[in-house]
Amino acid sequence: MKKVKVSIIGAGNVGSTLASILSQKGYADIRLIDIEGEVAKGKAIDISQQCAISSVDIEVIGGKDYSLVEDSQISVITAGIARKPGMKREDLLETNAKIVKEVVENLMKYSPKAYIIVVTNPVDAMSYLAYRVAGIEKNRVMGMGGVLDTARFKYCIREKLRCSYNSINAIVLGGHGDEMVPITSLTTIGGKTLSKLLHKSEIDEIVSKTKNGGAEIVNLLKTGSAYYAPAMAVAKMIESILFDKKEILPCSALCEGEYGINNLFFGVPVKLGCKGVEEIIELPLTKEEIELVRRSSESVKNTCKLLERLGVM
Ligand code: APR
Numbered sequence: 285m286k287k288v289k290v291s292i293i294g295a296g297n298v299g300s301t302l303a304s305i306l307s308q309k310g311y312a313d314i315r316l317i318d319i320e321g322e323v324a325k326g327k328a329i330d331i332s333q334q335c336a337i338s339s340v341d342i343e344v345i346g347g348k349d350y351s352l353v354e355d356s357q358i359s360v361i362t363a364g365i366a367r368k369p370g371m372k373r374e375d376l377l378e379t380n381a382k383i384v385k386e387v388v389e390n391l392m393k394y395s396p397k398a399y400i401i402v403v404t405n406p407v408d409a410m411s412y413l414a415y416r417v418a419g420i421e422k423n424r425v426m427g428m429g430g431v432l433d434t435a436r437f438k439y440c441i442r443e444k445l446r447c448s449y450n451s452i453n454a455i456v457l458g459g460h461g462d463e464m465v466p467i468t469s470l471t472t473i474g475g476k477t478l479s480k481l482l483h484k485s486e487i488d489e490i491v492s493k494t495k496n497g498g499a500e501i502v503n504l505l506k507t508g509s510a511y512y513a514p515a516m517a518v519a520k521m522i523e524s525i526l527f528d529k530k531e532i533l534p535c536s537a538l539c540e541g542e543y544g545i546n547n548l549f550f551g552v553p554v555k556l557g558c559k560g561v562e563e564i565i566e567l568p569l570t571k572e573e574i575e576l577v578r579r580s581s582e583s584v585k586n587t588c589k590l591l592e593r594l595g596v597m
Pocket of ligand 1: 293387403511
């Protein structure tokens with residue numbers, strides 16, 4: 285049987301880590317595209333030789349030529365620049381918008397039926413841009429942010445409570461930025477709500493550490509941003525789509541009225557299956573959380589306005 289094909293645009297830290305993770309699962313052939321064609325080719329050969337050790341019989345091919353992505357089921361966009369210390373994700377807007385536009389135009393030429401997962405930051409605005417440039421159905425474009433933010437939230441909870449990740453039920457909504465909203469009211473550990481286990485000040489501290497999770501890594505790395513967890517987050521989304529798992533994962537998806545948000549890509553719980561974004565799930569939030577979500581959506585809206593002013597759409 286012919287394997288599915290996943291193409292990854294951007295063979296940098298996130299893209300090549302994702303290619304390595306996916307390669308070891310063995311269910312898809314992989315294409316790795318980068319403006320630096322030789323780098324993409326070299327990393328694809330390296331990953332192929334990794335497969336030779338683990339006896340995974342897939343094809344991993346890299347280069348700069350977009351014809352390689354032909355007939356992909358999923359295309360992941362990680363091309364662009366990453367944050368350096370002191371930068372917000374929004375500071376990447378102008379440079380990354382031009383790159384994402386060019387990438388999407390090329391993807392549409394060679395793999396117009398693929399589902400698109402955007403990773404490039406600022407991811408909510410970049411997902412909106414990809415959707416507009418691609419001109420395809422809204423269920424086929426989504427951004428990765430919430431799965432990563434939720435992982436950071438769970439990491440902070442586990443650090444505090446010393447419990448298994450399996451026992452933590454948590455979700456982070458909102459834009460993938462400083463105003464993300466960890467939904468503390470619905471967070472449970474072994475069935476107990478967070479507020480039963482921790483004082484408000486401790487919960488506030490976890491929320492603040494979660495929001496700062498990406499910046500903390502940027503400050504430590506100094507030359508770029510996180511990539512292991514982001515790559516794993518994309519792999520989780522890909523599997524829910526390819527295997528029609530219908531997992532409910534927080535993703536940046538086009539909202540049309542959900543959570544009172546209109547015409548904006550925004551981090552919401554999404555049922556991800558073989559049709560991509562199959563449903564946006566509306567959770568029963570507290571008044572305070574609704575207000576935080578609204579504020580976060582204003583911030584994403586402002587970034588999208590800047591994008592419109594740049595004239596790339
Ligand atoms: N076409 C294809 N590839 C490009 C283009 C382009 N026009 N422009 C840049 N690239 C490639 C670079 O050559 C580089 O290999 O994108 C890659 C980006 O890799 P890194 O600099 O290592 O960045 P990474 O950490 O992977 O992050 C990529 O994902 O998480 C987000 O904020 C992050 O926006 C950033 C993106």
